Amino acid sequence: MVKRTSHQSADCLIARPLDAIGDWWSLLIVRDAFDGMRRFGEFQRSLGVAKNILSARLRNLVAHGILETVPAPDGSAHHEYVLTEKGRGLFYVLVALRQWGETYFSGPGEPYTFMVDTRTGRPIRRLEVHAEDGRRLVPGETRLADFRQQPD
Amino acid sequence: MVKRTSHQSADCLIARPLDAIGDWWSLLIVRDAFDGMRRFGEFQRSLGVAKNILSARLRNLVAHGILETVPAPDGSAHHEYVLTEKGRGLFYVLVALRQWGETYFSGPGEPYTFMVDTRTGRPIRRLEVHAEDGRRLVPGETRLADFRQQPD
DNA sequence: TCCATTCGGTTTCAACTTGAAACCATTGCG
DNA sequence: CGCAATGGTTTCAAGTTGAAACCGAATGGA
Numbered sequence: 001m002v003k004r005t006s007h008q009s010a011d012c013l014i015a016r017p018l019d020a021i022g023d024w025w026s027l028l029i030v031r032d033a034f035d036g037m038r039r040f041g042e043f044q045r046s047l048g049v050a051k052n053i054l055s056a057r058l059r060n061l062v063a064h065g066i067l068e069t070v071p072a073p074d075g076s077a078h079h080e081y082v083l084t085e086k087g088r089g090l091f092y093v094l095v096a097l098r099q100w101g102e103t104y105f106s107g108p109g110e111p112y113t114f115m116v117d118t119r120t121g122r123p124i125r126r127l128e129v130h131a132e133d134g135r136r137l138v139p140g141e142t143r144l145a146d147f148r149q150q151p152d
Numbered sequence: 153m154v155k156r157t158s159h160q161s162a163d164c165l166i167a168r169p170l171d172a173i174g175d176w177w178s179l180l181i182v183r184d185a186f187d188g189m190r191r192f193g194e195f196q197r198s199l200g201v202a203k204n205i206l207s208a209r210l211r212n213l214v215a216h217g218i219l220e221t222v223p224a225p226d227g228s229a230h231h232e233y234v235l236t237e238k239g240r241g242l243f244y245v246l247v248a249l250r251q252w253g254e255t256y257f258s259g260p261g262e263p264y265t266f267m268v269d270t271r272t273g274r275p276i277r278r279l280e281v282h283a284e285d286g287r288r289l290v291p292g293e294t295r296l297a298d299f300r301q302q303p304d
Numbered sequence: 305t306c307c308a309t310t311c312g313g314t315t316t317c318a319a320c321t322t323g324a325a326a327c328c329a330t331t332g333c334g
Numbered sequence: 335c336g337c338a339a340t341g342g343t344t345t346c347a348a349g350t351t352g353a354a355a356c357c358g359a360a361t362g363g364a
Contacts, residue, residue, distance in 0.1 A: 004176070012183075023175070024159065044312090116294060137269060143187065192341050207342060
């Protein structure tokens with residue numbers, strides 16, 4: 001084994017993102033960041049992850065431009081980790097994952113949970129894929145593989 | 153180290169799905185499955201993954217009910233791997249990941265690529281999150297963390 | 305002042321996972 | 335029959351992960 005395979009230079013726009021976030025912890029860190037967590041200790045307590053692993057993951061997320069460090073507002077010597085715009089772009093990935101989880105990973109006997117509109121407290125709609133003209137598309141109607149074309 | 157941490161029993165509907173697909177290969181296998189691949193060899197050639205790893209991943213995806221094995225239609229002794237309904241539910245995760253990849257992982261100088269409506273060849277729309285009443289929601293307006301409530 | 309704690313990590317080291325390559329069992333075919 | 339292709343499993347070295355120990359810089363009390 002030379003090294004764990006990297007998808008970084010893969011010619012696939014699903015593989016490349018996975019190189020940045022495709023491990024067991026990164027998306028959970030991003031999720032916590034969406035929930036307002038910013039400090040090393042907050043992530044550590046929330047996730048229960050070993051500190052060396054968290055340290056490595058945060059470094060990787062910063063290196064990929066998903067999080068950035070900012071000086072702590074309380075004037076302490078430490079810094080905080082906040083989502084960049086690129087990081088906030090992961091929102092849809094998390095919503096998709098969450099809705100899939102709601103549907104297929106709710107334990108039997110567990111109360112059914114769902115994402116809610118914080119304004120009304122009502123469940124949000126399920127994600128849908130739409131064509132340019134507004135038609136709803138199902139899996140067979142769009143391809144996940146690359147399709148190269150110069151934008152006109 | 154006891155074992156790699158499992159999120160299987162985590163009380164979080166983002167963590168639990170990650171336990172099933174949160175490694176470097178599983179989502180790529182699912183992506184290929186959406187593109188019609190079914191045979192061990194097809195996945196192996198497409199991904200360039202070691203056979204033992206592919207074998208373990210396929211077994212895991214089957215165990216999680218994301219893929220299922222069906223007898224090969226050509227009457228050979230082998231079987232094929234096809235997406236279950238649960239597996240097809242990952243479509244939105246892949247679309248979200250792909251759109252994020254299109255936006256932030258297109259190499260400079262690379263032709264811009266995007267997912268297209270196979271009927272018209274035109275790009276599909278970006279995913280959006282909507283409230284029950286149709287209002288478009290941005291990250292702060294819905295929470296990824298669990299919110300438990302009995303559906304009425 | 306001085307000891308104790310918290311915060312944010314890094315280091316260490318054993319166990320576990322990954323990947324390349326070799327190996328193996330069936331079928332397919334000439 | 336001989337030989338290649340398919341679909342794996344086994345083996346083993348190297349890489350990754352995680353628990354725990356350690357560390358330095360700031361607080362925080364007594």
